[in-house]
Amino acid sequence: MLQSGEYLISSTLWVRRSNITVDGAWPWPVLRRSVGFTQELMYTDSGSNPSWVTIRNIYFDGNRYNGATSTSFELNLYGCSYCMVTGNALFISSPYFALGTDNTKPQAVTYVNLQGLEYLGIYTSNGGTQCSDASGWSPSRCLNVSNSWFYSIGVNAIGFDLNNALIAYNSFNYNHTKCLFGAPGGQIDLDTGSNDVLVQNNSFTNGPSCPNDFWAVGVELHGSNIALVDNVIQNNTGEGIYMEGVHNISVSSTNPSAYPISNNNERGHGYNGCWGFPAIRIHTMTGKPQSETITISNLWLTAGQSYGVEASACRTGSGPPVLGLTVQNNCVAGNLVGGLYLPAAWYPALSNNQTSGCGGY
Amino acid sequence: MSKLLSALSTFVMFTALVAAEPPLQVQVTANIEFFEHMFATLDMAPETARSTFLSHLGIPKEEHQKVLSVAAEFSSKEAQLRTQAQSILALKGAEQSVLLGSIRAERTELLHSDAVLLMKSLDSGSRQALLGRISQMQKLIPKRVSN
Numbered sequence: 001m002l003q004s005g006e007y008l009i010s011s012t013l014w015v016r017r018s019n020i021t022v023d024g025a026w027p028w029p030v031l032r033r034s035v036g037f038t039q040e041l042m043y044t045d046s047g048s049n050p051s052w053v054t055i056r057n058i059y060f061d062g063n064r065y066n067g068a069t070s071t072s073f074e075l076n077l078y079g080c081s082y083c084m085v086t087g088n089a090l091f092i093s094s095p096y097f098a099l100g101t102d103n104t105k106p107q108a109v110t111y112v113n114l115q116g117l118e119y120l121g122i123y124t125s126n127g128g129t130q131c132s133d134a135s136g137w138s139p140s141r142c143l144n145v146s147n148s149w150f151y152s153i154g155v156n157a158i159g160f161d162l163n164n165a166l167i168a169y170n171s172f173n174y175n176h177t178k179c180l181f182g183a184p185g186g187q188i189d190l191d192t193g194s195n196d197v198l199v200q201n202n203s204f205t206n207g208p209s210c211p212n213d214f215w216a217v218g219v220e221l222h223g224s225n226i227a228l229v230d231n232v233i234q235n236n237t238g239e240g241i242y243m244e245g246v247h248n249i250s251v252s253s254t255n256p257s258a259y260p261i262s263n264n265n266e267r268g269h270g271y272n273g274c275w276g277f278p279a280i281r282i283h284t285m286t287g288k289p290q291s292e293t294i295t296i297s298n299l300w301l302t303a304g305q306s307y308g309v310e311a312s313a314c315r316t317g318s319g320p321p322v323l324g325l326t327v328q329n330n331c332v333a334g335n336l337v338g339g340l341y342l343p344a345a346w347y348p349a350l351s352n353n354q355t356s357g358c359g360g361y
Numbered sequence: 362m363s364k365l366l367s368a369l370s371t372f373v374m375f376t377a378l379v380a381a382e383p384p385l386q387v388q389v390t391a392n393i394e395f396f397e398h399m400f401a402t403l404d405m406a407p408e409t410a411r412s413t414f415l416s417h418l419g420i421p422k423e424e425h426q427k428v429l430s431v432a433a434e435f436s437s438k439e440a441q442l443r444t445q446a447q448s449i450l451a452l453k454g455a456e457q458s459v460l461l462g463s464i465r466a467e468r469t470e471l472l473h474s475d476a477v478l479l480m481k482s483l484d485s486g487s488r489q490a491l492l493g494r495i496s497q498m499q500k501l502i503p504k505r506v507s508n
Contacts, residue, residue: 004446004447004450004461005450025465026446026465027443027446027447052505082503082505084503086502087394087397087398088397088398088401090401108502108503110501110502110503111394111397111398111502113398113401113402113405115405115406135506136505137503137504137505137506138503138504139500139501144501144503146498146501146502147395147398147498147501147502149398149402149406149414151406151407151410166501168501169494169497169501171413171414173413173414174410201497203413203416203417205413205417206413232416
């Protein structure tokens with residue numbers, strides 16, 4: 001039990017034992033990064049490979065407003081199997097990456113707040129053999145990010161290579177505020193190494209414009225076998241969902257009026273060439289992998305200043321065709337330019353997509 | 362005999378109803394992680410983001426003000442307790458331990474009572490919807506599976 005108080009951290013706290021809870025006593029203790037210290041505040045030592053560690057009731061303060069810098073994480077869970085960060089864990093003011101998770105081990109982040117971070121909220125990677133068996137706990141997912149709050153994070157709230165993952169019931173609001181990688185991007189980015197991810201019942205809202213003239217989109221996809229179900233994606237500056245080089249993607253809802261993808265493209269009609277940002281864009285570009293097997297169904301894709309769904313090489317000229325695109329049973333009304341624009345899609349299967357008389361239009 | 366059977370049937374139905382709908386206090390206690398997280402989020406979120414968070418939880422807009430009032434009250438009282446706790450932390454020995462224990466208990470009680478108050482402030486439909494959502498969220502907390 002870590003006693004209440006503020007601890008100025010200038011060397012890493014190592015967690016090497018298994019079957020323990022690293023707990024804080026209320027008022028929750030604050031681990032604050034010392035200016036000049038750039039390593040992890042807390043690290044589950046990958047040398048000893050601990051398991052069943054729970055970390056809770058601790059504030060991790062990256063102290064960036066007082067000049068602290070970092071080349072690592074506030075908390076790094078690398079090497080830790082069946083390890084969880086939960087209740088009242090808070091990550092604030094991180095100058096770099098806040099929480100590192102290891103995609104070779106089962107890990108969970110639930111009921112956690114991440115706010116005011118310079119770069120990334122949760123960075124998932126390792127490079128070893130990806131975790132495939134999480135049967136020791138339920139839900140049996142290798143990465144479980146749930147019930148958490150992500151606000152005002154400079155780049156992605158979650159990235160990049162998630163495997164056998166569940167992202168559910170989180171609120172992502174006003175993230176990707178700085179576009180520090182010199183590009184637009186998603187409040188979450190499931191990159192090329194992401195595989196088998198369920199994104200369910202989250203909200204992705206108010207992704208802003210960045211000071212360097214790039215912008216935030218709701219969800220950015222480059223991976224494989226990803227399902228987005230029942231997510232609210234609204235009022236993002238760029239697209240609601242942007243995908244490129246993806247395989248086997250499904251975007252759907254069980255109740256389209258309750259989970260709209262609407263009012264995106266806050267930058268407005270005509271921004272950045274083409275026709276602005278659609279609710280869902282499948283982008284193709286020479287030199288990038290081909291997108292194939294994408295289903296978009298039972299959604300309200302409304303109230304944008306461009307299209308409901310666009311599959312094109314917009315802004316980049318040309319690219320490989322999009323194969324196996326199905327767009328069915330959607331409402332694509334209320335978009336300024338039109339419902340569907342799919343010049344890059346090879347024989348898409350289209351059915352029952354309404355351009356009026358639905359979604360309040 | 363038929364009266365006895367009828368009475369028994371009524372008793373069984375009543376028991377089933379009670380079993381199906383545990384008292385609010387019990388439901389709050391069983392899901393206290395949710396309420397603690399909710400209060401903490403509303404406390405730290407900028408004012409403009411609070412309503413977005415409540416909408417994310419599926420709470421209708423017309424109910425937001427009620428929830429925000431209870432949450433603000435909790436934050437204010439919790440801040441007072443935190444200030445007291447921090448002054449006690451400067452003390453030494455057994456006295457510190459006893460006083461801190463007492464304040465922590467008070468804070469736990471406040472958390473439970475304000476969570477109940479929050480739920481009671483919602484109309485019946487919103488309350489049931491929120492309880493349903495909490496139930497889904499609680500299922501996502503990983504539980505160890507014995508082999």
